[in-house]
Every structure is written in structure tokens, then in C-alpha cells.
Amino acid sequence: MLEVHGVGMVFPRLRGLMRLVARAATDHEVVALRGVDLQVASGEVVGLVGPNGAGKTTLLKIISTLLQPTTGHVLVDGHDPRHDARAVRDRIGLVLADDRALYWRLTGRENLEFFGVMHGLTRRDARARAGALLDEVGLASRDKLVFGYSSGMRARLSLARALLARPPLLLLDEPTRALDPIASAVVAGMIRDMAAEGIAVFLSSHRLDEIEQACDRIVVVTDGSVRFDGAVADLSGDGRFASAVRSLLEVSSVAPADPFDGVDGDDRDVVDDVEVGTDRGGS
Amino acid sequence: MSTALSSNTARLGAIATRDWRTAKRYRFRQMLQLLSFVYAAILAFYVGRLFDAAPAELTQFGGEYFDFAMVGLAVMSVAGLGIGAFNETIMREQTLGTLEVLLVTPTPVPVLLAGSLVLPLALTLIDVTLYVGIGIGLIGSGITLSGVLLAFPFFVLTLASFCAFGIVGASITVLAKRGDPVSGLLIQATSILSGALFPVTVLPRALEVLAHCFPVYYGITGLREALLGGAGWREVGPDLGVLAAFVAVLLPLSVWIFGRALAASRRAGILGNY
Numbered sequence: 001m002l003e004v005h006g007v008g009m010v011f012p013r014l015r016g017l018m019r020l021v022a023r024a025a026t027d028h029e030v031v032a033l034r035g036v037d038l039q040v041a042s043g044e045v046v047g048l049v050g051p052n053g054a055g056k057t058t059l060l061k062i063i064s065t066l067l068q069p070t071t072g073h074v075l076v077d078g079h080d081p082r083h084d085a086r087a088v089r090d091r092i093g094l095v096l097a098d099d100r101a102l103y104w105r106l107t108g109r110e111n112l113e114f115f116g117v118m119h120g121l122t123r124r125d126a127r128a129r130a131g132a133l134l135d136e137v138g139l140a141s142r143d144k145l146v147f148g149y150s151s152g153m154r155a156r157l158s159l160a161r162a163l164l165a166r167p168p169l170l171l172l173d174e175p176t177r178a179l180d181p182i183a184s185a186v187v188a189g190m191i192r193d194m195a196a197e198g199i200a201v202f203l204s205s206h207r208l209d210e211i212e213q214a215c216d217r218i219v220v221v222t223d224g225s226v227r228f229d230g231a232v233a234d235l236s237g238d239g240r241f242a243s244a245v246r247s248l249l250e251v252s253s254v255a256p257a258d259p260f261d262g263v264d265g266d267d268r269d270v271v272d273d274v275e276v277g278t279d280r281g282g283s
Numbered sequence: 284m285s286t287a288l289s290s291n292t293a294r295l296g297a298i299a300t301r302d303w304r305t306a307k308r309y310r311f312r313q314m315l316q317l318l319s320f321v322y323a324a325i326l327a328f329y330v331g332r333l334f335d336a337a338p339a340e341l342t343q344f345g346g347e348y349f350d351f352a353m354v355g356l357a358v359m360s361v362a363g364l365g366i367g368a369f370n371e372t373i374m375r376e377q378t379l380g381t382l383e384v385l386l387v388t389p390t391p392v393p394v395l396l397a398g399s400l401v402l403p404l405a406l407t408l409i410d411v412t413l414y415v416g417i418g419i420g421l422i423g424s425g426i427t428l429s430g431v432l433l434a435f436p437f438f439v440l441t442l443a444s445f446c447a448f449g450i451v452g453a454s455i456t457v458l459a460k461r462g463d464p465v466s467g468l469l470i471q472a473t474s475i476l477s478g479a480l481f482p483v484t485v486l487p488r489a490l491e492v493l494a495h496c497f498p499v500y501y502g503i504t505g506l507r508e509a510l511l512g513g514a515g516w517r518e519v520g521p522d523l524g525v526l527a528a529f530v531a532v533l534l535p536l537s538v539w540i541f542g543r544a545l546a547a548s549r550r551a552g553i554l555g556n557y
Contacts, residue, residue: 009552011551011552012550012551030552032552058552061383064387065386065387066383066386066387066549066554067549067550067552067554068546068549068550086389086391089387089388089389090389092387094384094387096380096383096384098380100379100380100381101379101380101381101383101384102379102381103301103305103379103381104379105304105305105308105309106301106304106305110301110304113297114297114298114300114301115384115388117290117293117294117296117297118294118297118385118388118390119388119389120290120388120389122290122293123293123296123297126297145308161384
């Protein structure tokens with residue numbers, strides 16, 4: 001369902017007219033991703049793990065057509081966003097880590113109805129789908145203006161929105177960040193159910209328990225490169241999944257490959273734990 | 284109706300519904316906006332009473348300053364809509380964090396832009412109706428149905444020309460986030476060079492010539508000739524042609540510029556920032 005081939009992302013140093021008009025997070029070139037390759041099959045749940053600023057959100061935004069990669073390409077169900085972005089958007093549901101991304105002066109139901117139509121549903125279908133999804137995420141009886149929602153309710157509403165058009169590929173950027181343990185377990189269960197229905201799920205998270213529960217495979221990214229791509233079972237065989245992942249992250253941060261490879265001079269910046277906030281793709 | 288057309292029509296409706304629901308929850312702001320008509324009409328009415336006899340510059344448009352100013356104020360209202368609506372939408376979506384989520388839906392960008400105009404257009408139509416219908420029709424010298432019909436294409440094309448500038452302004456906002464220089468300057472220039480509140484013939488020659496470079500000049504002249512001067516299609520034809528030519532060039536160009544701005548901000552990774 002999803003193929004990522006050699007994707008690299010360098011946020012350029014803004015020059016000329018762009019530098020005059022726009023403002024980036026840094027004045028330097030930022031290397032966010034370096035030749036990332038991975039696949040997610042239909043019905044598979046793949047977890048994406050890495051330190052803050054490793055390039056996880058950047059990768060999700062590239063897949064969802066919000067960013068244009070510097071090198072490499074992405075295929076979603078065989079469609080390349082460079083040539084047919086609309087076809088890719090028809091096939092994805094996205095949850096961003098930013099919980100502002102809702103209309104706070106609308107109710108949860110009104111938000112879902114609106115986004116349903118924007119995803120191509122008829123008004124009637126959008127209304128029916130919104131009702132069903134609110135039920136599914138446990139918000140049906142608590143519908144009110146979104147500014148009255150807790151963070152957890154907003155996170156659940158964002159997940160419901162991503163499911164509106166029944167996309168075959170779901171991209172989730174820290175979907176349980178604001179959820180309590182019980183609500184997180186509910187979401188993990190929903191993710192498994194979606195995979196059972198054949199939906200491919202690509203899930204970025206810092207919660208290793210969630211990754212272990214919900215995912216079939218794990219991709220570990222540091223410094224914009226894939227350090228590990230394998231079955232969750234390969235790491236949790238001895239019952240120490242979390243420590244196995246942590247040691248992968250520590251090894252990567254101690255001995256990264258040449259971090260400035262391919263970048264000229266001193267005008268460069270590497271996205272890693274130290275440079276939190278320099279990842280312009282991140283929220 | 285084709286599937287694409289019906290789903291895009293539904294999208295326009297959904298955006299208008301969203302905006303209406305949101306506007307209803309800011310009631311006080313809407314009330315104040317409607318009251319702005321009363322303020323402007325009173326101002327024009329009493330300025331008009333200063334003139335005992337019609338100034339020579341206004342005879343072409345019926346001779347009454349109040350009527351003349353009502354058309355100008357209606358056009359300024361349309362200018363505010365066309366130039367400001369897109370910018371306001373982009374800034375709002377960036378600040379709310381919804382711009383990226385909208386751009387991930389399969390909704391075409393022109394539909395997103397057009398949708399953001401639907402409710403503001405409806406509110407502006409109320410303004411225009413107040414200025415022309417009540418202002419000229421009831422308080423002023425009166426209007427005719429043929430005049431209104433003749434004014435309609437001028438209204439549409441004038442709005443379209445302002446939209447072109449508004450979309451260019453929104454393109455800058457996509458990149459710069461704040462401080463779009465196009466919209467503010469253009470509103471100021473329009474208030475002077477369009478002849479909204481005084482005929483451009485009273486301006487210095489250089490400014491009068493410059494006024495002819497703005498599409499709004501042809502729009503406002505045509506509207507006045509249609510509504511106040513009793514002109515027919517033959518008389519307003521040349522102005523309509525020039526206005527249509529401006530729109531035919533400016534509108535596609537502005538949408539192309541907006542697409543380029545989106546692409547540049549995707550490459551630079553600044554699309555969702557505000």
C-alpha cells in the first residue's frame with residue numbers, strides 16, 4: 001500500500017525573494033531525512049519510532065503530500081504524489097500531532113460533517129459517517145463546541161476525522177499523545193481492528209508499549225535515517241521490547257553516520273535530539 | 284451533473300455552512316458589520332447636502348452626489364471582499380492549524396479559495412443591496428430594472444478583478460504569514476484612484492491616467508453609467524470589454540501564482556506555520 005524509496009529531505013536555506021518574504025525556523029539548511037526506504041502492506045501496522053526531531057513528522061508529511069521530498073519518491077497504492085497528488089489524498093487519512101487542527105467554534109459532529117464533504121462524501125453520507133464515528137470514538141453523547149473538549153477528546157475526534165473516507169492508508173502522528181492509558185488502549189484496539197479490515201497503518205509514537213501492542217513491524221529512525229526495520233516480535237522475543245528499542249536509539253545517537261554527508265560548508269543543521277524544534281516539517 | 288461538479292458544489296456548500304455556523308457564534312461582530320452601512324450612508328447623505336447644484340463632473344452620472352457616493356461605497360465593499368477574503372481565510376486556517384488538514388483532502392485548491400468567498404459574498408450582497416436598493420432606490424433618485432440588469436455583469440467582473448488581487452495577496456500570506464503588502468496598498472489605492480467618492484477627473488492628470496490602469500476604474504464607471512446615467516449596452520460596452528480583458532488575464536495568473544506559493548512553501552517546509 002505504501003512504498004517509500006530513497007526519500008531525502010533537505011529544508012533549504014531560504015534565498016533571494018523567498019528569504020525576503022518568508023521566515024523559516026532556522027537560517028540554516030536542515031537535513032531532515034536521508035534516503036529513507038520502507039514499505040507498509042495492506043492490513044499491516046507499522047510503528048515509527050525515533051527521538052524528537054528525527055524526521056518522523058517530516059516523513060509523514062511527505063507521504064501525505066504536504067511536503068515535497070528533495071530526493072526519492074513515495075508511492076501510495078501505486079500513485080506518486082508528484083504526479084497525482086489527488087489520487088494519493090483520496091487514499092490517506094492523516095492525524096497530525098497538532099491538536100489545534102480542528103474548528104473550535106464548531107461541534108465535533110459539525111467538524112466531521114464538514115471534513116467528510118471535503119473528502120468527497122455526499123452531505124447525507126458525511127452526516128451518517130460522522131454519527132457512526134462519534135459513536136466509535138466515544139464522543140457521541142458528549143457533542144459540544146470543540147473548544148470545550150479536553151485534549152484527549154480532541155485527539156479522538158482527530159482520529160475519527162482521519163477515518164471519514166475509509167482510507168486504505170492511515171498515517172498517525174502521535175495519536176495517543178494526549179490520551180490517558182485507558183483511552184490509549186481503546187485507540188490501540190481500534191488500530192488493530194482497522195488493520196484487520198485491511199487498512200495499512202503507519203503510526204509514529206514515543207510510547208513503546210503502544211507500539212508493542214498495536215504494531216506488526218517497527219521502523220526506528222534517528223538523524224533522518226532508518227536504523228532498524230523489522231518485526232516487533234524480533235525485539236520483544238525476550239520480553240524486553242522497550243529496552244531493546246532504547247538501546248537501538250542510544251547506539252544510533254552515539255555513533256551516527258557522517259551527519260553532514262552531502263551538505264556543504266557550515267550552513268547546515270542536523271535534526272536530532274539536541275536540535276529540537278529545527279524540524280520544519282514538525283508541528 | 285458530473286460527479287466532480289456535484290462533489291465540488293457540495294464542498295462549496297460545506298465551506299459556506301462552516302463559515303455561517305462560525306459567524307453565528309461571533310454574533311456581535313456580524314451586527315457591527317451590518318451597521319457600517321448606516322454610518323457610511325449618513326456620511327454620504329450629509330456630504331451630498333453641501334452641494335446646492337450638481338457639480339459638472341457628476342452630470343454624466345445623474346448629478347446627485349449621494350447616488351454617486353452610494354455606488355462608490357458599494358464598490359468599496361466589493362473591494363474589501365475580493366481583496367480581503369482570501370487573505371483572511373489563509374491567515375485563519377494557518378492560525379487554527381487547519382490549513383494542512385484541508386490540503387490533505389482531495390479538495391481542489393480553487394474550490395477551497397472559491398468556498399472561502401461564499402459567505403462573505405452573501406454578506407457583501409446585503410451591503411450592496413443596502414447601498415443601491417435602499418440608498419439610491421429609496422432615499423436617492425431611484426433605480427430601474429434595466430439599470431440593475433446592466434450593472435450585474437459589471438458587479439461580477441469588478442468582484443473577479445478584486446479577487447485576482449486578493450489571491451495574489453493570499454499567496455504572499457502563504458509564505459510571509461503576516462504583512463501582505465498587496466491588500467492594504469490596493470485598498471488605499473482603490474479608495475483614491477477608483478473614483479469611489481469623487482470623480483477621477485478632479486485628480487492631477489498623472490493620477491487620472493494611472494487610474495485607468497486599474498480595472499476597478501472601468502467597473503465603477505460602468506456601474507454608475509448603468510445605474511445612474513441611464514446608459515444602454517452600447518454605451519457601457521467598451522468599459523465592460525476592458526474589464527473582462529483584465530479579469531481574463533489577472534484571474535488565471537493569480538491562481539497560478541497561488542499554486543506556486545503553495546509549492547514553494549511545501550519545499551521550504553513552512554506551509555503549516557503562522
